[in-house]
Amino acid sequence: MTGSASTVETLRWRDGRLELVDQRALPSELRYIACDSATAVAQAIRDMVVRGAPAIGCTAAYGVALEALRLQNQAPEKFESGLNAAFAALAASRPTAINLFWALNRMRDACRGVSAPREVAATLLAEARAIHAADIEANRRMGRHGAELIRDGARVLTHCNAGALATAGHGTALGMIRSAIEAGKRVSVLANETRPFLQGARLTAWELAQDGIPVTLIADSAAGFLMSRGEIDAVIVGADRIAANGDAANKIGTYPLAVLAQRHRIPFYVVAPLSTIDLKIARGADIPIEERAADEITGFGGVRWAPQGIAARNPVFDVTPAELLTALITEAGVIAAPDGAKIAKLAKPA
Ligand code: MRU
Numbered sequence: 568m569t570g571s572a573s574t575v576e577t578l579r580w581r582d583g584r585l586e587l588v589d590q591r592a593l594p595s596e597l598r599y600i601a602c603d604s605a606t607a608v609a610q611a612i613r614d615m616v617v618r619g620a621p622a623i624g625c626t627a628a629y630g631v632a633l634e635a636l637r638l639q640n641q642a643p644e645k646f647e648s649g650l651n652a653a654f655a656a657l658a659a660s661r662p663t664a665i666n667l668f669w670a671l672n673r674m675r676d677a678c679r680g681v682s683a684p685r686e687v688a689a690t691l692l693a694e695a696r697a698i699h700a701a702d703i704e705a706n707r708r709m710g711r712h713g714a715e716l717i718r719d720g721a722r723v724l725t726h727c728n729a730g731a732l733a734t735a736g737h738g739t740a741l742g743m744i745r746s747a748i749e750a751g752k753r754v755s756v757l758a759n760e761t762r763p764f765l766q767g768a769r770l771t772a773w774e775l776a777q778d779g780i781p782v783t784l785i786a787d788s789a790a791g792f793l794m795s796r797g798e799i800d801a802v803i804v805g806a807d808r809i810a811a812n813g814d815a816a817n818k819i820g821t822y823p824l825a826v827l828a829q830r831h832r833i834p835f836y837v838v839a840p841l842s843t844i845d846l847k848i849a850r851g852a853d854i855p856i857e858e859r860a861a862d863e864i865t866g867f868g869g870v871r872w873a874p875q876g877i878a879a880r881n882p883v884f885d886v887t888p889a890e891l892l893t894a895l896i897t898e899a900g901v902i903a904a905p906d907g908a909k910i911a912k913l914a915k916p917a
Pocket of ligand 1: 618619620621664726728730733738740806807817818819883
């Protein structure tokens with residue numbers, strides 16, 4: 568049976584704690600990890616329990632709220648310094664996804680002018696809940712806008728996981744596919760495995776299969792071959808940070824797909840909420856790119872395949888120049904051939 572609704576709840580607030588799907592355990596096991604402090608939340612983000620730009624932003628917002636609730640009975644000075652430390656720890660958890668900093672800024676703004684600790688804590692929890700709900704709504708809007716670009720019968724290639732697991736629900740790239748299916752179109756997905764952390768093989772394949780959406784897993788290096796055979800109709804990906812000129816940082820391996828798509832005249836779509844646009848960064852070259860531990864390259868899941876002592880580099884995002892984007896889809900609408908002027912019209916400074 569082919570469905571479209573996303574069934575997994577990536578993050579949820581339960582009994583005064585934040586519960587996160589432990590994405591490291593998927594697809595073998597669907598289990599939740601409970602966090603009760605900002606330190607635990609920052610650790611969960613760093614360790615990839617939760618990942619994906621919008622999900623990281625929502626999670627960090629709850630991290631601030633958790634810390635405020637934990638400290639609300641302390642003296643005001645202790646409360647304030649504890650909360651500042653929480654903001655700092657969360658901001659240091661991962662560098663590339665702007666949604667993290669966007670959410671933290673929103674949390675700071677929400678409690679301006681509120682001083683009593685208990686009142687601040689209540690305000691912060693309400694703001695985290697609002698960010699969470701708004702992300703689901705933004706994904707649904709993006710989905711509806713983007714669905715119109717997908718034709719009936721389309722075979723769509725996606726990279727990494729930009730689905731319900733990477734957001735508060737529905738997904739960005741996968742949300743567009745879900746919405747097209749909801750609109751009655753038949754869509755099948757080719758999922759790049761996404762070396763080295765295998766978000767495609769472990770998460771996208773699982774998430775789509777879970778919801779009955781036809782998905783076929785391929786090695787990242789098979790994309791060019793399949794494009795050359797006319798077996799891919801569109802490439803749809805998410806983004807972690809989009810510069811003011813439209814250059815888009817996303818999971819490592821996205822840029823070569825955009826180059827291949829141009830070579831084969833296949834539309835290349837980036838789907839991301841306005842919270843992913845960083846107007847303070849002029850061009851993609853200025854986006855901070857996370858480099859993670861070499862052991863993500865030299866092996867996986869406790870198995871090592873590279874020689875001991877070998878040098879390895881692990882940049883985990885790359886930047887696709889705006890000129891390679893057929894369109895950018897946000898909750899505010901579709902921008903064909905995005906550039907600085909079109910983006911400035913749509914997005915307001917944070
Ligand atoms: O390292 P990750 O798994 O956090 O990287 C995630 C991605 O690159 C996603 O494509 C991006 O965050 C968009 S998620 C809607």
